[in-house]
Amino acid sequence: MEPRSDEQLVEAYRSGESDAFRTLIERHHDDLLRFLVRLTGDRAAADDVFQETFLQIHLSADSFDVERRFRPWLFTIAANKARDHLRRKGRRQEMELSAPVGRAGGGDERGGVQFVDLMEIDVPAPDAAADASERDRLVQRALNDLPLPLREILLLAYFQRLSYAQIAEDLGIPLGTVKSRLHAAVAAFARKWKASQNGDDR
Amino acid sequence: MDTQTSSATGEPAPALGAADAAALDSLVEAQFNVAAVAETHRGRAERIASLLGLLNDVPIGRSGRLIEETFGNTLGMDPHLCADDAAALDAWLEACGDAERVPEALRPRAERHAALADAVCECDAGGRESLVDRTLDLVQATIDRDDESLVFERGAMRRVRFADVVSVAAVLLLGASVVWPILSSVRDQARRIACAANLHGAANAMSGYASLNQNALPMVTASYGGGTWWNVGKGPDRSNSANLYTLAREKYLSLSSLACPGNPNALTVPASPEDRDWRTLDEVSYSYRVISGPQTPRWGDSTRVLVMADRSPVVQRAVRGERVNPEASTPNHGGRGQHLLFNDGAAEWHARPILSNGDNIWLPRSLERVLHQLSGGRLTGRELPDGPDDAFVGP
Numbered sequence: 001m002e003p004r005s006d007e008q009l010v011e012a013y014r015s016g017e018s019d020a021f022r023t024l025i026e027r028h029h030d031d032l033l034r035f036l037v038r039l040t041g042d043r044a045a046a047d048d049v050f051q052e053t054f055l056q057i058h059l060s061a062d063s064f065d066v067e068r069r070f071r072p073w074l075f076t077i078a079a080n081k082a083r084d085h086l087r088r089k090g091r092r093q094e095m096e097l098s099a100p101v102g103r104a105g106g107g108d109e110r111g112g113v114q115f116v117d118l119m120e121i122d123v124p125a126p127d128a129a130a131d132a133s134e135r136d137r138l139v140q141r142a143l144n145d146l147p148l149p150l151r152e153i154l155l156l157a158y159f160q161r162l163s164y165a166q167i168a169e170d171l172g173i174p175l176g177t178v179k180s181r182l183h184a185a186v187a188a189f190a191r192k193w194k195a196s197q198n199g200d201d202r
Numbered sequence: 203m204d205t206q207t208s209s210a211t212g213e214p215a216p217a218l219g220a221a222d223a224a225a226l227d228s229l230v231e232a233q234f235n236v237a238a239v240a241e242t243h244r245g246r247a248e249r250i251a252s253l254l255g256l257l258n259d260v261p262i263g264r265s266g267r268l269i270e271e272t273f274g275n276t277l278g279m280d281p282h283l284c285a286d287d288a289a290a291l292d293a294w295l296e297a298c299g300d301a302e303r304v305p306e307a308l309r310p311r312a313e314r315h316a317a318l319a320d321a322v323c324e325c326d327a328g329g330r331e332s333l334v335d336r337t338l339d340l341v342q343a344t345i346d347r348d349d350e351s352l353v354f355e356r357g358a359m360r361r362v363r364f365a366d367v368v369s370v371a372a373v374l375l376l377g378a379s380v381v382w383p384i385l386s387s388v389r390d391q392a393r394r395i396a397c398a399a400n401l402h403g404a405a406n407a408m409s410g411y412a413s414l415n416q417n418a419l420p421m422v423t424a425s426y427g428g429g430t431w432w433n434v435g436k437g438p439d440r441s442n443s444a445n446l447y448t449l450a451r452e453k454y455l456s457l458s459s460l461a462c463p464g465n466p467n468a469l470t471v472p473a474s475p476e477d478r479d480w481r482t483l484d485e486v487s488y489s490y491r492v493i494s495g496p497q498t499p500r501w502g503d504s505t506r507v508l509v510m511a512d513r514s515p516v517v518q519r520a521v522r523g524e525r526v527n528p529e530a531s532t533p534n535h536g537g538r539g540q541h542l543l544f545n546d547g548a549a550e551w552h553a554r555p556i557l558s559n560g561d562n563i564w565l566p567r568s569l570e571r572v573l574h575q576l577s578g579g580r581l582t583g584r585e586l587p588d589g590p591d592d593a594f595v596g597p
Contacts, residue, residue, distance in 0.1 A: 025334050051337045058341045138330040139321050158319040161299025185284045186291055
């Protein structure tokens with residue numbers, strides 16, 4: 001027998017079949033948790049947001065339109081919860097420009113301020129033989145350096161691999177905005193990743 | 203500009219101070235012409251312009267795009283993909299992330315996008331069972347809280363006029379079939395509240411016992427341990443429940459405090475003042491940590507362990523030689539969950555008989571492991587906790 005679709009499971013849960021909810025959580029556990037670890041940069045925070053996300057799914061299950069796809073709905077809720085979490089996380093530090101700034105501001109130690117080139121994705125492919133935890137750390141570092149809106153759209157696109165039209169529909173923003181934001185996100189991430197591969201990440 | 207960027211260490215990213223932010227705004231409004239910035243901001247604007255390298259290295263205004271890009275780069279704004287990579291990214295996403303479906307000319311670049319995406323998507327997602335269970339517990343706790351608020355709202359009805367109550371009663375009578383499940387829920391809630399109060403009473407009693415017995419948990423004799431612990435009523439040295447009964451025998455609490463309203467056979471008054479145990483398993487409302495002599499943890503230990511819970515459905519069935527479901531909840535509350543009391547005095551409601559570390563409270567860890575490996579397994583009533591940190595209660 002074919003396993004039930006996510007949407008059928010939501011419908012079953014709404015009808016009182018509580019096991020359907022467990023199936024949904026188990027089915028999306030790995031992907032959603034990875035997405036949240038990458039978005040928040042913190043495993044403990046990802047755990048919390050994971051739970052908040054499914055609590056929200058429970059609370060909103062009645063309002064879910066089963067004609068739509070569940071997974072984008074889940075990831076959009078998770079991204080919103082993660083954003084709230086990061087906002088709550090604490091006040092940002094203030095920095096006076098008169099204070100020593102080191103390399104702050106994106107300057108290049110060797111050549112002063114580095115101007116933006118049109119970014120080419122000529123980065124080394126992740127080496128499967130490389131130490132997985134080291135690679136994981138470098139990826140997370142590169143992600144953490146991205147502004148949140150860019151990190152969010154990059155991760156939504158990478159984890160869901162949906163077309164621009166679908167992402168635009170799910171996020172409720174114009175297709176052109178999705179496209180330009182994702183291009184910027186990929187370029188920024190590639191630059192950070194390249195820097196980390198060259199060993200000049202901070 | 204976005205200032206929420208986190209640093210590599212996970213610390214919040216620095217943001218400009220108010221004065222610097224105002225100076226920056228002025229600099230932008232003045233189209234990066236420091237001389238045109240208001241005098242109050244000029245000093246800071248000069249530092250900003252200097253930091254951006256705009257004064258010495260780049261002729262201001264000669265290339266608006268260069269300034270914009272420099273500015274954007276410095277503050278973390280968008281860099282741009284080259285045309286081929288942008289096209290490859292678009293094609294890769296339109297192919298739903300399948301590089302094989304990307305036109306050949308763009309495929310090598312699409313594969314680079316795929317490799318980057320894979321690196322991002324691969325990270326540790328371990329601890330699956332625990333997180334799934336904690337999530338379900340959170341949802342269940344929310345459902346329970348909603349139920350409790352319903353009880354609270356019903357309590358508030360006492361403050362309204364009698365005529366209002368009569369009106370509401372009439373409506374309730376008319377819609378009895380609809381309302382019945384709610385009333386049933388209210389009864390369950392009342393039982394649960396009374397049961398929780400019992401556990402708090404037991405916590406006080408155990409604390410009192412511990413203070414006079416070198417922090418020990420209640421036990422019949424200091425050397426208690428071994429034997430078949432589920433022989434309720436067969437002699438105090440042959441039953442684990444006799445250890446818990448010690449609290450009532452030694453007047454730390456009344457026996458009715460160890461009677462859950464969800465157990466129809468619970469004993470509320472001792473059958474004889476000489477009794478040292480309940481007479482039958484059915485009379486026992488709460489399961490108690492299986493006492494295992496010197497290995498038994500103590501009240502108030504820094505290691506948090508379970509000491510008492512609503513009665514075990516596993517022991518009830520195992521005694522009769524029936525197959526058990528280790529994940530079943532106590533019959534005291536209709537299988538919806540159970541109260542647990544820990545050695546720090548905290549009483550908690552858990553929807554499942556499994557602690558956050560995955561420990562099943564109805565079974566010793568050795569049997570949990572066996573059950574994990576096999577599809578079946580039987581308790582014999584002789585098992586002991588695997589160590590001080592193994593939650594295991596019975597009967």
